Amino acid sequence: MQTAEIHRRWLDFFERRGHTVVPSASLVSDDPSLMFTVAGMVPFVPYLSGLVPAPYPRATSVQKCIRTNDIEEVGKTPRHGTFFQMCGNFSFGDYFKEEAIRFAWELLTTSEDEGGLGFSPDDLWVTVYEDDDEAIELWKQHSTLPEERIQRLGMDTNYWSTGQPGPAGPCSEIFFDRGPEYGVDGGPATDDDRYVEIWNLVFMQYQITDVKSKTDFTIVGELPNKNIDTGMGLERVAFIKQGVDNMYEIDQVRPVLDRAAELAGKTYGADHEDDVRLRVIADHVRSGLMLIADGVTPSNEGRGYILRRLLRRVIRSMRLLGVDGPSFAELFPVSRDAMQAAYPEVARDFDFISRTAYAEERAFLRTLASGSQTLDTAIEAAKAAETTVSGDTAFLLHDTYGFPIELTLEIAEEAGVPVDRDVFASLMQEQRDRAKADAKAKKGQRADLSVYKELRGLGETAFVGYDEFDHESRVLGIVVDGAPVQAAQEGQVAELVLAETSLWAESGGQDADQGVIVGDGFEAEVLDVQKPVPGLIVHTVRVTVGTVALDARAETRVDRDYRRGAAQAHSGTHVVHAALREVLGPNAHQAGSYNKAGYLRLDFTHGDALSSETKSEIEEISNLAIRSDYEVVTREMALDEAKALGAMALFGEKYGDRVRVVDIGGPWSRELCAGTHVASSSEIGMISLISESSVGSTNRRVESLVGIEAFRNFAAERAIVQQLTSGLKVPRTELVTKVQDLGAQLRAAEKKIAALEAEKLSQRAPELLAAAQEIGGVRAVLGSLGTVGSADDLRGLALRLRDRLSAEAGVVVLAGEVPADGGGKPVVIAATTEAARDRGVRAGDLAKLGAQVLGGGGGGKPDLAQGGGADASKIDDALAEIRRSLAG
CATH class of the missing domain: 3.10.310.40 (Diaminopimelate Epimerase; Chain A, domain 1)
Structure with missing residues (x-):
């Protein structure tokens, strides 16, 4: 059974049982505490925790996930992969244990002909939390499992929590027995690789507090709404159903492995070390493909660094297999073909994906060449001194050049020189400790989102700022120093939640509005506007007059000049994006943006620096679009309808079922965008490109001043030109030639002075x-x-x-x-x-x-x-x- 078919059967099964099919969220997580979507339940956390009311009582999904915390185990075990897919069914206070257990057993054991997965009950085992008698009775009632194949295990394996105060509960895991040839008898309790966990049912029923560890906490009572969160590993089920030994040999992964083996002249299964390398290549190529498809590009920090590390591990593994030259052009198309049945976007966006991956490969191969020179020098010195290549050098190669330690060891070993691995390991551990301390500090700085749970439960904050600058509302919540309060006094900084607001919250690349909030007897300066959880707009304010209290009347007043400038910049971003695509071609996709009053920054996919002529052409096209006074039209419609119209959905952005489409000049610029915009392009005023730079091997960045700021920039440059023409006493048309002549004269004089100084110095040789x-x-x-x-x-x-x-x-x-x-x-x-x-x-x-x-x-x-x-x-x-x- 093909992986895509298992994917389809899962969704069909639960859709027929009243679940809303929710498309996979991006691999880039909305949760600020997570770099990636690491589990199928991540997109549903706000609903499971009660932070946000669930839009449906039950749901199902096949979620793309990335985990890299045990990246070194990839290829060594049958179940470790960086990219994987988690099939999940969820209940938000609707059904509970009985239905979850019944659904799981029914889907697993129903024959393939009847739409199930066709597992034999004789191959299945179940574990439950040791005190969960209810779950055991339900398994006996709804399955044909004998009692000895229902095992009780402890809290360390069969109890779920986030590790923080909040929801928790027991879980029940389903295992497949691969047979005696894979290990000892005795069931999952033996913790043997013979038993593969394929499904975990989490019964989220308790509220816990005073959390000291995974097994040390206090249960304070049952949740008012008991939830179900389950996850079935798609790759694990696929390798079992396809009769192969591990996830690297399933239909979505094996083709890359085979192509890598062919390129290297290797036979899979002939050598253990080579097999591990081939599995790493197959896994990481697929992970790279899916990450780039979700808008991640290689960089030296954050998600981009993880992607870069995965791609470089592929290059390293190919090198260790004997392939020194480029190989991505052979591997990525194979992965695309294997994945496109489940994810058509990898074929649709393959031009962008491939250019990003291939550019990273070229850059790293150059890096390897540079690192090799440093390593060769270190090896020569070590030979001369009859010592080792120092751990400091190995760490420098790893940290500065991205030179894998395995590659350093390989090259040094060929030269007959050992490497001081102890010092290298010590330096690596110091780096990990610093990273952990930094991550812990950042985690501690994040606000506890639970404070917004009750406020979000009152409903979404309505944004009315498209049509109104000033809007009267009321205060629903006040938060000071992370805690809810009844009132905020003059001089305090507080967070205000209102029923409606005309103030734009920072999102979509557009900075937050400036303005004030006023009411009976109080006035507050708006410092920031954010969306800490979906649907909730929070205003950070400084109370400048009086006291603001709960349920008080409050009027939001937008700073009109600032909003006008921000709208000019946001519409200007769309105009520059369209101009870029007109000049550079349709592959110049926006890859990020930021705009505020008077300024815009736009990142886009392109490998080469722009020439002066190209920048001038983009700037001219942008300003011609402004002069053309194009109408700016905004419309709300279904996402599928917007895509059918050709509206651009930007990499890395997430969209709901209903979207806002912004047209400038009809189809000339048509993008999905929720930001605020001008009514016609002439209102943008002027665009002045001030810089163009690299932000990675495949991304460029342009920055521009907009509107009055662009005019002021031109005025300042005009003043400089006037000062130069006056001081040099030449007309403006001859200014460049005059400056060039002066520069040439200066260089000639400097050269002559240098020659004289050198001659003077050489005269001291006799003394x-x-x-x-x-x-x-x-x-x-x-x-x-x-x-x-x-x-x-x-x-x-x-x-x-x-x-x-x-x-x-x-x-x-x-x-x-x-x-x-x-x-x-x-x-x-x-x-x-x-x-x-x-x-x-x-x-x-x-x-x-x-x-x-x-x-x-x-x-x-x-x-x-x-x-x-x-x-x-x-x-x-x-x-x-x-x-x-x-x-x-």
């Missing part, structure tokens, strides 16, 4: 040679030359002096002060003859020693090296230390 001394068996020229033109001048003089000493054991060490920002910077140059090196004198050691005294660092080759520092007053001390070293 330096005359002052040479015998120190420690070598003839040493040590000199402090004061201020010099450049380090290159100093190096040139050192080389000339060394040439004069080439017939003997000679050492030259020169120090001086070169020009630098904020003053002079000390530099030390060391050079040695071959005879001096034979006596063990190395320039790199001398430069490093001198640089340490100067408060810096240095080094280089044995024959020539350079060092620098921060304190030029210690040049004489540095030369004295080098003298002592030579004497010793």
Whole structure:
């Protein structure tokens, strides 16, 4: 049975039993505490916890998930995967244990011909929480399981909670017995790989508090609405139904594995280490495909870093299999073909997905080349000193170059040099500890969302700001320092929840409105407007006059100038996006935006920097659209209808069943957008592109000033031009030529001055040679030359002096002060003859020693090296230390 067919049967089964089919949410989680959607129940947490009223009594989904906390186990076990799909059925105070158990047994054991999954009851085991007698009786009643295949287990395995105060309850897990050839008898209690957990039924029935650990908490009572949250692992059921040994061999994954094996000239099943690498490749390619499809792009932080790590592990694994060149163009199309039956968007958006993945591969292959040079140098030094490649170097390669430790070990082993893994492991652990501490600190800074649960239960906050600047409402809730209060006094910062508001809450790339909230006897300045939970708008205010109390009349007043500027910027973002696509083609998708009054920032998918001509063309098209006075039309409609009209849905954005479509100039710009906009494009005023830059290997960013800010920017530039034309006494049309001529004259003068300074410096060679001394068996020229033109001048003089000493054991060490920002910077140059090196004198050691005294660092080759520092007053001390070293 194909994976997509299991997917379809699951949804059909529960839809026929009154469940609302909910499409998979994005892999990018709405929950600020989660980087990704890590479980099927994540999108339903607000409903299960009661934070937000559920829009349906029962639901079902097949949810895309990503987990990377045990990434090192991928490929080694039959069940660890980074991307997986969780089939779930949920009840929000509707049905409970009996129906959940009955549904599970019915779907699993109904024959395939009748629409079920066709499991034999003889292959199934069940575990329940040890005190849950009710669940045991229900299993006996609704299944044919003998009592010995219903096992009681403890709280550590069969009790669910979030680890924090809130809902909790026992759970019941269903296992498939793979047979005696896979392990020992005895059921899931043996914790053996023979028994594969395929379904977990969570009975969310208690409220807990005083949580000290997973098994240490206080049950304070039953929940008023008992919920059901279940999850069946789609990949696990698929590998059982397809008769293969693990999830990497199912129809959605195995084709990538086979293609990787073909490229590497390997046979899957012939070698354990190669098999693990092939499974890693198959898993991570699929994960990368699905993450990019949901709008994640490679970067050095957050979700982008996780994606980058997955893709680089693929490249590393291919390299360890003997494939050094690019392979993504062979692997990603195979994964697309395997996944598109369940997720058509991977085929629809494959151009974007592939360009993103291929660019990352090219970039990392270049990184590997750079890291290899560093590693080669470290290996050469380790060989010479008969020691190891230091753990510091291995960590530098890993942390700075993204060079996997396995690759470092492989290359070093080929050269016959060990790597100090203990130091590397210690440094890695320090990094993990810092990351955990940072994550814990950030988690502690997040507000406890439970404070909004009761407020959200009063209904959604209605936003009326599309049509009204000022709107009278009433105060439904007040929160101060994370706790609900009856009133907020003058001078306090508080959060206000109103029944309706005309103030825009930050979302969709648009910054929050500015304004005030006033009522009988009070006035409050609006500091921020946010949506901490779906459907609830919270105004952070500073009470400037009087006291604001619960149920008070409150009027929201939007700062009209700010809103006008924000609307100009948001409509301007759409205009620039359309202009980008007109110039660069339809593959230039928006990948993120931010706009506020007078300013817009737009990230878009494109690999190359924009030329000056291209930027000017985009800016001109944008301003021509403004001059054309296009009508801006907003409409609400069903999501499918909007897509049929060609409205652009942006990567990473989440949309409900009803969406708002914004047209500028009809189909010229047609996007899904909930933000505030101008009525016609001419109201935008003006767009002035001020920068274009890279934000990743596949993304670019343009920034622009909008409206009056754009005019002010042009006015400022005009003033600069006027000052230059006046000062240089040339007309504006000749200004560029004049500045270029002056620049050329300046460079010629600087070159001439540098030549004179170098010549002047070289004239000191005779006196330096005359002052040479015998120190420690070598003839040493040590000199402090004061201020010099450049380090290159100093190096040139050192080389000339060394040439004069080439017939003997000679050492030259020169120090001086070169020009630098904020003053002079000390530099030390060391050079040695071959005879001096034979006596063990190395320039790199001398430069490093001198640089340490100067408060810096240095080094280089044995024959020539350079060092620098921060304190030029210690040049004489540095030369004295080098003298002592030579004497010793």
